[in-house]
Amino acid sequence: MKSYFYLLSLLFVFLFGINQSQAQNRFIEAADQAYTNLQYSIAATNYKKAYTKAKLAAEKERILFRLAECYRFINDTHNAEITYGSLVRNGYGRQNSMVLLFYAEALRANEKYEDAKDIFEQFAKAEPKDPRGQNGIISCDQAKRWAQAPGKYEVINERKLNSSEDDFSPAFADVNYRSLIFTSDRDASTGKSLDDWTGKNFSDLFSSSIDQKGMWSEPVLLDVSGVINTKANEGSATMNSTFNRLYFTRCPNNKGRESGCQIWFSNKGENRWTNPEMIQLSKDSTIAIGQPTLSSDELTIIFSCEKVGGYGGKDLWVSTRNSINEPFGAPMNLGPEINTPGDEMFPFLSGDSVLYFSSNGHIGMGGLDIFKSSRTGNRWSKPQNLLPPINSSADDFGIIVVPKEDRGYFCSNRKGGKGGDDIYSFSRPPIVYTLKGVVKDDRSLQFLDGAKIKLLGSNGSSVETRSDPKGNYGFSNNQLEPNVTYDIEAGKDNYFTKKARETTVGIDRSKDFVINFNLEPIPDKPVILPDILYDLDKWDLKPQYQDSLQGLIRTLEENPRLVVELSSHTDARAGLEYNDQLSQKRAESAVNFLIERGIDPGRLKAKGYGKRVPRTLSQDMVREGYTFKAGTVITEEFVASLPDKPTQEAAHQMNRRTEFKVLSKDFIPKPINKAITPHIEIVTVPDQDSVKLTSDEEGFLIIPVIANGINYSVSLAEGDDSYLHFSKPETLKLLKEGVISKNDFDGDSEAVLANSTVADKAVFKLREVRIGTKTIKNIKASVSALQKVSIMMGEEMLSRFGQYTLDRKKKLLILK
Template sequence: MVIFLLAVCYSNQASAQKITIRMADKSYDEFAFVEAIDLYEFAYEKDPENTYVIRRLADSNRQLGNTEEVEKWLKLLIDRRKEEPEDLFAYSQALKSNGKYLEAEQWLQEYAELRPEDGRVNIQISLLEYIRFLHQDSARYDIRPVSLNTEGSELGATFYRNQIVFSSTHAGNGMIVRKYKWNELPYLDLFVGDRAPNGDIIHVKPFAPKLRTNYHDGPVSFDPRADKVYITRNNVGKSGLKKDDDGVVNLKILFGGKENDRWEYRGEFPFNSESYSTGHPAIDASGKVLYFASNMPGGYGGSDIYFSVFNDGFWSEPFNLGPKVNTQGNEFFPFISNDGVLYFSSNGHGGLGGLDVFSSVPEGGVFKEIENMGYPVNSPKDDFSFVLDETGTEGYLSSNRANGRGNDDIYYVKLNYIPVIIRGVARDRDTRDILVGAKISVANELGDTLFTSITPKDGQFEFEVNKGKDYIINGQKTYYFTNEAVVETQKLRQNDETFVELFLEMEAVDEDGYPEPKRMEEENGEPLQIIENDYVGFDIGRWEIESAAATTIDQLIEFLKKYPDMEIRIESHTDSRGDDEENMLLTKRRARAAFEYIRSKGIDPLRVGYEGFGETRLLNKCDDGVECSEAEHAVNMRTEVKVVRKGEYRGKRSKRNVFYF
């Protein structure tokens, strides 16, 4: 009899346990995860060995972002050796979200050995090194929570003119409170607030009552020029939420517009579906390209980023952004900045935690490479809905990171440094010649000098500055008027270059009586005026100054007698025929002979420079082994005597002259 009673009691307990698990599964299938967790925990208390219940507890908590609980339940499975390969991956991700990176990497490697083909592993396998890399530029950002955050959820901040529109579970104003079974929080409604100078969001009130439903509204995106709004919304019918065949309430994108300063419903995106979600719209600056997230068939993973183009009154078929952006995981919350950079969140590219924010700069209109925004934009938790203002230097993001006020919070983001390059060249305004030795300075909008450089022989300058400001490029040079140019950087992308030509005008000067140079050359990095030049001849193999050569040199010496600061340069060359060393020696003897002749005429030897170059400076192709005519070889046999004056020429310049350095 006792045995019979025990059997009946056990049968009743087993039946009750099955009913509890069945109820928990029903709540789970209806995405009522808070309710499901309560029921699964009750079932676990009755049967702590039930592997199915433990795994469901881990997955339900994962849906709610309770990563500490996910870690606890999956560790229990692993300790009991009841884990499956996907449990190891989920466990490593929970550890990562809880900041336990060393353990996370160890378990990720365990999973990689079982599933080496999983693309999520290849990115994250050197996790610790990657985490250090993502922390190295943390000073680039200032991040702080806005004051409107509540114990519920605030997310999806976006810019509309001088205001911020966002979604919140804080109903207020006597609105009917319906709770979302997923997390037992109220549904999201749209609110609008003013943007304070410090980035806070103030004077908050409900946004666009005519666009409001009793279910999730937002996030949104605006085309302010056309006063259009693109809204994420639950699939709602006349009788309430509409579910697909699997019991899922999908998302849709709807349109709104302004009529008499009031927002009104204007239709929906033609590629919405009853069987999959489209949401998180982001319209580009042209108002013609709509980016969005969707789990429509044919993607690379759970949810992918797509875009559609508006042309001739119709939206094009959606285009998937491809495997560089989309992964086997989920990509959400696209945002396209004014300069065309794509920002989005993903849990498939690897990073600091759950969802991380990534950016991608288009190359030829295609997003080929992505970059993790790093810490502190990203955290071990979920970070998403990143947006920037028109300058690209301030914005907002949403996150459920630690020490927040609620489930999801909105954070103000200030980008302290976005490097862009200012390149340019300094030129003479009249001749358009490049200017060597010009002092180029960069000043901010307040006139504070940030950088200074001196232009080299190519006249160019280059500075790295912070995007988002106007910079003053100042040029100064002896004998020239100072000039400035203003460079705007707001529309540049990170590491973009902008080029400026800075023209300086020469000051008016009195004629000093010196002749105008034939051309300009350079000597030891300094400008050199070539006042006059001529060539002297020598007999083959000889270096004596004959009468013809003496006559030529005497004419050039007259310049030195008339102008005390002029000098002479002697350069002697041979062709390539004959022995190299003998040719070098011959030219040095010829240059020396010309020097001695000039000195014999009473010229200070310090005013005379001379050099023999042998066959090292040929003027044509006639090098060793190259067949050339006598005339072609003769071009290279020359001794040139130049009358020069150091420094730049300041007199009146004729158009025929070519000045170069």
């Protein structure tokens, strides 16, 4: 029915193309006859054969043009592109500019937008008054952007409704909008012969209903009595608002005389349909009138038709009446806002004020696209393209929409269908937001269990959750709402709180938000702030260094219960009293700046240390080309030992610093409990250390060792291994307790510490290792997944502490 209605009006347009005076072989005669009868598949087959027989260039060109037209009419865009392309390259577009248009449309339908744009530009130059040229150029640019960002609808091929043939033009058939009437030319259609016009079965109206499980019933003929479905083509129907009257299109196939298409109506009885009556909308029975849609009161009908007074191809027309018992008045064209030089078809009126229709004349993606226009008074708004995924580069048409809902059905012959034209459903899936993430210790990259995560919405909502042993947390859909901005706080005892922000404002489709947190442990030692430099003998905080305090301000704002000390230090030059006073004033200057920025004074303490606490470097630093090693204490003596004045000045500058440390975490100042160093029994004699050893069940000697300030019992293995070897559980314990951090590992710490574990054979650094009174710094240790004891070292490791004697019988280690 779609093809029949689409092609019927073309008969009168293309009859001029036959030149009976030309000598024709039998293939040409057969092809031309089929072409005249709109039997384009048959015509194409014969034109291909005739092309090989033709001798004259003009005749070959005429045949090639007809072949291209056949491919266009049967919607074979691939072969249409090839054939029109041959014509254009041979210069045929200069004789007939429409070939340029058809070639460009085929390219666009095949999603070759750049090539199509070039040909549309040629057509626009040849036919500057035809809007299809400029519209085509714009559409090629638009289509690429639209395809890359499809809209919010979910589109599903309703395969239970569809067949291997054409299935299209659905219409609602009941008050619950769970039954459909649609058009199909499938094998079950009435009549056994083929339609001479389309080469397919005659189309009929079928019906199907969907159950509570979303399953469609097997489609059946709407009528088997011959009242609605006949041996002619029936289709493109609609029902009135009470679903007791059917309006449909019928295209008779009267032998021996021309016949168009008309709109008929039939009333629904108990178990039957009344005999249809034709709606008189034109005195000319040979024109194609069809695809009706009606207002809720049945007093206005809109339909598609190509007739005198239109704007080019098929247009949308409207007719009204005063009561349903009266005939409709003379049709009026909906005007240039809706209609174009192309085709406007398949109207659907929703709520009496919103018109959906399909067009290949407005700016679209190719073929027929579905558009929407709203009526205010007697004026229609500029049609809006419904965009992907509803529209595609193929034909998209026949849309119907459930009242007051954002769902419905439409038809398309896009790729991936079951047959030719298929019925698709569309709906806007519910918008679902979720938020999840993982919380880790920033120092060790291990998962944090029991971290508290708060979700605070701009709508006043507040919910919280805690992370699980794997560090996972999450908020479900019922906890996140549309158009709300959320502040997310993650915190845990003895860790700095961190904040993040996310919003659902403007997010019109489902989204899973992911925000991970790496929480920093609150350090026991002071944290050095970025450089804050002062003029000589001055303590005013210069504007260019105020940014150095922004990070601390943010930390204090995110952790409102912290009480901190800001300390200022000078270099070793000048006297103690002078430096003490200067550093105190500088510390107070920093505190005053924080107070001005809204930090409660009760949370701040200023302390000037003068030159009393020289800086101890936590990592290697390069200044003036000189490498200052980690662990270096920048004393006066150390500075004096440096090789030149610039290097000495760099050392002085590193001592001039501002630090902060956390005094308390509950807004009540209290002293920080210092870690108690485990007692190691050491017997000291002049010039040597004697360290008592023990042994374990395996017979290994156990050496008491202090590593990074923590007491350990280390198993001594025979051999020349110079590494300390930690078991995997012991390494993870070090990480969890903060004895080592991610920064101590060689290589990519993210990979080494992935999935809250530690890789076998990973290497990390210990700042210092002490046995007895002997200390060595920056010792490499490795991880052994198979090691059973917690820590092990070889005798070669002992040699790094100097000369030693190992008395295994007395279980005594003597370091000289």
